Amino acid sequence: MMRALEFLVALVIVAALGVLAAVVMPGSGHVDRSLDVGKDLRQVYDVLDNFHRFPDYSVLRTLDSSVDFKFSGKAYGPGAEISWTANDPKVGNGGLTIASATPNFDKIDSNTKSASIVWDLDNSWRGLDKHFTLDLERKGSRGQLTTVKWSYDVSYGWNLVNRFANLYIHGDPDSFIQFSLNNLQNVLAGVPNIDYSELIPYIAQTQQAPVLMVSTSIARKDGLDGLDDATNKAIGQIQAAAKKLGVNITGPRELITTNYGDDTFTFDVAMPIDSSTLTVAGQSQQLTVATPPALDASGAPAEASTAATPAAADNAAPGSRDRFGRLVVDGNVRALLAFGGSTLEGVWNGTFAGVPQVRDMLKAYAQTHGYKFDDVVNRSYDILVTPEVKDAGGNVTSYAKYDIYLPITNAPLQTPEQEAGMKPPSPDSDSPASASSAPAAAAPAQAASAGK
Structure with a gap:
């Protein structure tokens, strides 16, 4: 009996000490x-x-x-x-x-x-x-x-x-x-170290559209003149193909970046047309969206090194499909459905020199906000909305406006900037931008304007 009483007293003491310890904690x-x-x-x-x-x-x-x-x-x-x-x-x-x-x-x-x-x-x-x-x-x-x-x-x-x-x-x-x-x-x-605080991006919903497309490239040292020459040559090929197919071009050129390398800029030039069914080599064919190319034994995209030369890479017989599932029209011209779905959109007011930096801003922005994008098939592209205007003396009086698009998935309907009602800069609100005014990595955009 005494031992039981001692045990109970010990329990009470331990409990009291526990309570006291908890109180002072x-x-x-x-x-x-x-x-x-x-x-x-x-x-x-x-x-x-x-x-x-x-x-x-x-x-x-x-x-x-x-x-x-x-x-x-x-x-x-x-x-x-x-x-x-x-x-x-x-x-x-x-x-x-x-x-x-x-x-x-x-x-x-x-x-x-x-x-x-x-x-x-x-x-x-x-x-x-x-x-x-x-x-x-x-x-x-x-x-x-x-x-x-x-x-x-x-x-x-x-x-x-x-x-x-x-x-x-x-x-x-x-x-x-x-x-x-x-x-x-x-x-x-994994996020590009670029300051996008001057960017005002919007999420836009785009519709799939039939396009004719030509792949090309230039040496970076050729600059904007080389870009204009290559783009105009591709546009000429697209216009000739459209005339041969009996379709109409319905909008401005779209430039799709494949690789903006240190030495070479590889890109596609595309133009929308008014028909998604084309007759090529005597066969009526329905255009489809591009698909990822087959992988080689190492898991890399097959023939990736020839991405800029589809004729060599795909044995381009008119009426066949290339490795991306695009319809071969002739020579360098391809046809496909493109650009459907959500895109992250930004604006650059200035020369084309600023477009690649804005594209990098959009990618960094997408990564920090959790929007997914694909650089293989649904690559970023830009549209020349308003060309630059010069006076009789060759001085720029109004500079070009480019809309830059990054196709994305896993995204909301609006960016925070969109929800807040923030507006992009107006092309008329700033002085013309030169090639040297492109936004710099890890620094705010300079003279010209980046936004939606």
Whole structure:
């Protein structure tokens, strides 16, 4: 009897000490980790102010490769949501909601020194008011680095059991932050290091259209004159083919970039026509969209080195199909259905020298916002909307306007800029741009204008 009484007294003492320990423990918990990344602050901000890249850098997929992510709410900014379900109990079920982002994305430029994004967390970790805070600070002599400080905060209130969870805050919460930060750096490494803060991109829905197309290339040293010559030659071939086919050209030329290399610029020139059924070599043929080429034994696209010379690569007999499934009309001319679906659209006002940089801006923007694109079949293209105008003395009085398109998937109906009602720059609002005024990588666009 005495031993039983002693045991009960011991239990009471242990319980009292436990309660006392819980009472004196902190009513909240905090842990943070920091990492410097070699990216512009705006790019880091955009990746973290939406959740479409979260599955790529969070540690959850590393812990359970079968974890299922679902997106809801807004596509970008406060109100964006992601949830996940997993079979692994270490991952479990949970969700995040972007609660705030300061300053707003349209206030961030090359002069912005810091920003902060808060994610509300809903998962099985103990506690209330759980949230991550991601503080960004511009660093480096030229502002080319960004320090990411990722914090976790939780309130335990007077729930004594929850207060003991503070002893384990350096377990799952800490490891989640550390591993996800390392993965975030890897994701950002794949984004072109270009400042797109001057860009005002829109998402546009395009319709499939029949086109005639010629593949060509120029040496980069030939410059804009070489580009004009090659483009005009291709247009002449397309016009001759259209006349022979008995179809009409219905719009301006479209230039599709294959490879903007250091020495050679390889591209396609396309023009829309008014029929998707053509009679070639005595056979009526329905045009189709391009398809990925067959792969060789190494897994690389077959005959990739001859992409600019389809006649040599595809044994171009009129009426046959080339390796992309495009109809061979004659010589260098192909016919296909092109450009249907969502595109990320930007505008360049100036000489063609700025178009490749705007295209790179669009690609970087797409990567930070989680829009997918394909450089093999659905490549970026541009349309010369308004040619430049010169006076009698040869001086530019109104410079050219180009619409640049990047076909995308996995995208919302609008960009954040679109939703905010931001407008592109007007071609008449700036002075004419020269070839040297193209936007530079990791620096704001200069003299001419980039936008939607």
